[in-house]
């Protein structure tokens with residue numbers, strides 16, 4: 001379970017409060033107006049933003065003392081955070097070991113993850129030699145190898161066309177099922193939230209609200225969500 005315990009995040013001219021829990025294995029769409037703090041919230045969970053107050057607990061353990069790399073978290077951004085100078089295989093190796101070293105067993109696991117995400121045989125390419133969709137797949141393959149319990153996605157597929165985006169979302173769900181990960185995915189598209197299934201967290205008016213069942217929330221949206229959806 002992820003517990004945001006009286007969490008307060010602040011930047012100059014910005015504050016966001018969160019006091020909520022997310023059950024283990026839940027799939028949560030994070031939705032809300034631009035600038036509401038969705039990315040800041042994910043970055044705080046990942047360890048890139050230090051809270052002004054409150055705690056972030058995973059299964060009862062306070063993450064405050066853990067640097068980003070040690071947290072039980074994988075995070076994917078829109079640019080897929082692949083290293084441009086490394087081959088796809090090397091990028092994936094970083095999901096297995098922080099120094100990216102590969103032995104025979106690691107090579108085999110990487111090859112399997114590439115096959116699994118439809119990138120078989122492309123391990124020696126660099127990210128620039130892949131399409132946008134293939135880069136997204138490579139980033140997901142690395143998340144699959146990392147197999148961290150929390151998978152955070154910050155609009156990772158916003159630049160893709162609708163068909164490809166739907167395909168990538170299905171792959172996220174496959175990866176989440178395989179690893180048992182709890183998923184938080186920022187999106188501006190209610191269709192993505194429905195496709196992800198499960199819960200939606202509204203971030204608006206300085207508050208990250210407790211997640212609600214997505215179809216029920218969209219069927220009867222509170223005012224802040226109505227205003228956002230237009």
Ligand SMILES: Nc1ncnc2c1ncn2[C@@H]1O[C@H](COP(=O)(O)OP(=O)(O)OP(=O)(O)O)[C@@H](O)[C@H]1O
Nearest residue numbers: 011012013014032033034035036037038039040041
């Ligand atoms: N490093 C920073 N320094 C100062 N202000 C920041 C910093 N990071 C974010 N902010 C501010 O915090 C607020 C929340 O930004 P954030 O990117 O989390 O919003 P968001 O909901 O993800 O928006 P979007 O949907 O546009 O990506 C914004 O007002 C932003 O300008």
